[in-house]
Amino acid sequence: MISYEHYIALKTIVRKETTRIIRIWSQTLLPPLITQTLYFVIFGKFIGSQVRAINGVSYMAFIVPGLVMMAVISNSYGNVVSSFFGAKFQRNIEEVLVSPTPDWVIIAGYVLGGVVRGIVVGVLVFLVSLFFVHPVVTHWWAILLFMTLSAVVFSQAALINGMYARNFDEVAFFQNFILTPFIYLGGVFYSIHSLPELCQKASLYNPLVYMVNGFRYGFFGFSDVDPFFCLGVLVILTIILGLVNLFLFKKGIGIKN
Amino acid sequence: MNAIEIKNLVKTYRTGTKALKGVDLTVADGDFFALLGANGAGKTTIIGILTGLVTKSQGSVKIFGHSIDTDFEAAKKCIGVVPQEFNFNMFEQVQDIVVNQAGYFGIDYKIALKDSQEILKRVGLWEKRKAMARTLSGGMKRRLMIARGLIHHPRMLILDEPTAGVDVELRHGMWKYLSEINASGTTILLTTHYLEEVEQMCRKCAIIKEGEIVRLDSVRNLLRTIPQDTYRVTVKEMLSLEGVRAYNPVQIDEHTLDIEIQKREELNELILKLAQSGFVITDFHPKGNRLEKLFLEILRK
Numbered sequence: 001m002i003s004y005e006h007y008i009a010l011k012t013i014v015r016k017e018t019t020r021i022i023r024i025w026s027q028t029l030l031p032p033l034i035t036q037t038l039y040f041v042i043f044g045k046f047i048g049s050q051v052r053a054i055n056g057v058s059y060m061a062f063i064v065p066g067l068v069m070m071a072v073i074s075n076s077y078g079n080v081v082s083s084f085f086g087a088k089f090q091r092n093i094e095e096v097l098v099s100p101t102p103d104w105v106i107i108a109g110y111v112l113g114g115v116v117r118g119i120v121v122g123v124l125v126f127l128v129s130l131f132f133v134h135p136v137v138t139h140w141w142a143i144l145l146f147m148t149l150s151a152v153v154f155s156q157a158a159l160i161n162g163m164y165a166r167n168f169d170e171v172a173f174f175q176n177f178i179l180t181p182f183i184y185l186g187g188v189f190y191s192i193h194s195l196p197e198l199c200q201k202a203s204l205y206n207p208l209v210y211m212v213n214g215f216r217y218g219f220f221g222f223s224d225v226d227p228f229f230c231l232g233v234l235v236i237l238t239i240i241l242g243l244v245n246l247f248l249f250k251k252g253i254g255i256k257n
Numbered sequence: 258m259n260a261i262e263i264k265n266l267v268k269t270y271r272t273g274t275k276a277l278k279g280v281d282l283t284v285a286d287g288d289f290f291a292l293l294g295a296n297g298a299g300k301t302t303i304i305g306i307l308t309g310l311v312t313k314s315q316g317s318v319k320i321f322g323h324s325i326d327t328d329f330e331a332a333k334k335c336i337g338v339v340p341q342e343f344n345f346n347m348f349e350q351v352q353d354i355v356v357n358q359a360g361y362f363g364i365d366y367k368i369a370l371k372d373s374q375e376i377l378k379r380v381g382l383w384e385k386r387k388a389m390a391r392t393l394s395g396g397m398k399r400r401l402m403i404a405r406g407l408i409h410h411p412r413m414l415i416l417d418e419p420t421a422g423v424d425v426e427l428r429h430g431m432w433k434y435l436s437e438i439n440a441s442g443t444t445i446l447l448t449t450h451y452l453e454e455v456e457q458m459c460r461k462c463a464i465i466k467e468g469e470i471v472r473l474d475s476v477r478n479l480l481r482t483i484p485q486d487t488y489r490v491t492v493k494e495m496l497s498l499e500g501v502r503a504y505n506p507v508q509i510d511e512h513t514l515d516i517e518i519q520k521r522e523e524l525n526e527l528i529l530k531l532a533q534s535g536f537v538i539t540d541f542h543p544k545g546n547r548l549e550k551l552f553l554e555i556l557r558k
Contacts, residue, residue: 009362012357015357023348094310095357097308098333256309
């Protein structure tokens with residue numbers, strides 16, 4: 001049951017997370033902005049000028065949704081895993097664990113923190129893209145929905161990583177060896193139709209493909225995969241990861257003895 | 258209603274270590290209760306279970322009538338915790354730490370802000386409210402944890418070795434403060450290594466050994482069971498102790514000695530024996546830490 005006290009606790013966690021994002025803006029907001037700008041310059045401007053249009057869309061415009069989504073995913077993930085693991089490492093996670101705040105509120109608070117950073121960075125990257133190209137927006141609902149759901153999915157995945165991680169190496173392991181390859185192979189820089197058939201089929205096992213394509217649909221009105229199927233995949237992932245988080249919290253994995 | 262009711266509490270860690278072996282413990286509402294035990298005896302495990310940081314293997318725990326199995330949310334509302342080690346975000350400001358803690362307990366931001374002013378003034382940290390936690394001294398950090406534990410006005414404050422590593426002046430200040438909190442109606446449960454602390458402040462005490470409660474009584478009754486008292490005697494000049502050998506004298510320095518006297522014996526006789534041995538007594542007072550002796554005896558058994 002949701003009470004006013006739960007709402008206050010949720011607001012507190014989100015406020016704390018947002019304050020953290022602002023307090024360390026040079027670590028949370030600035031680096032992704034610089035990285036994505038470099039992508040626009042190098043891939044979009046320098047290399048993109050030599051690449052033919054995809055479905056009538058210039059390569060520069062084609063990579064905008066992918067780069068925005070890339071920023072949303074890596075920042076929502078990075079925010080939750082570093083904040084949660086940091087709280088575990090300094091043991092200040094105990095502050096909320098000894099309080100009457102239910103598990104689902106703690107999960108929702110951290111996830112919302114990740115969503116805030118993901119969307120803020122995503123919007124900033126989109127604004128930067130306007131210096132290079134003026135992308136057309138076809139379906140606003142798809143842009144907002146895919147951006148938010150993708151941030152929710154990866155914030156939840158980050159929470160699981162944060163709970164299991166026993167040291168900073170284990171935090172970095174998932175980001176470096178699983179998340180980054182999945183992002184680059186998720187169709188950020190190319191249409192999966194340009195891949196050999198076997199690779200196209202393999203790509204369908206990469207959840208990033210559905211996020212990038214659903215998001216791209218919002219801009220151009222076309223995508224490699226049916227956007228409603230993409231949406232279904234994201235909703236199912238959100239539910240599964242939510243249930244996994246609730247289970248892990250109840251069990252106290254990595255946070256209770 | 259009791260503040261704590263623990264029945265047959267068992268905790269076995271994944272490593273196989275049995276930290277608690279069927280603990281039964283009751284703490285009355287308003288009590289000042291001490292949980293004593295050597296390192297690894299199970300004190301922190303009990304506190305962990307009460308606060309939700311450790312999951313129990315077996316048994317039942319009620320906090321002010323709320324079972325931690327069926328209504329842990331209500332039970333947690335009644336508790337404020339001051340852990341053994343600093344567990345706040347070192348990069349947050351003092352007031353934010355306290356206000357956020359209130360938020361986790363469902364207290365509105367504006368009210369929390371007002372309450373934090375009162376509590377930070379009370380623990381002497383108001384001037385430091387904008388300071389980052391890591392810049393505080395050790396004593397200030399401990400006071401910050403007390404402020405954080407009290408911000409939601411809990412019915413019971415649980416302190417895990419609150420004065421460990423704290424200098425004498427601050428320790429006495431904390432004793433005074435805790436006594437005031439208790440006098441205002443807050444139940445206090447503390448674990449400590451300083452038996453003087455227990456003797457001075459606590460009304461009731463449980464001694465835990467290897468996961469079992471071996472003694473549970475009022476501090477007064479426990480002290481009564483000690484067959485002898487120790488007195489610290491200051492003399493003008495140290496002479497032969499032969500004449501007072503029966504009192505197990507222990508020379509502390511060239512002017513001080515500790516002397517044991519059985520409770521049934523008279524002090525007059527002791528003073529007479531000291532005088533007959535040629536000692537000129539300049540000071541004579543009962544030595545604190547009487548409980549320490551009993552505690553050590555129990556642990557050795």
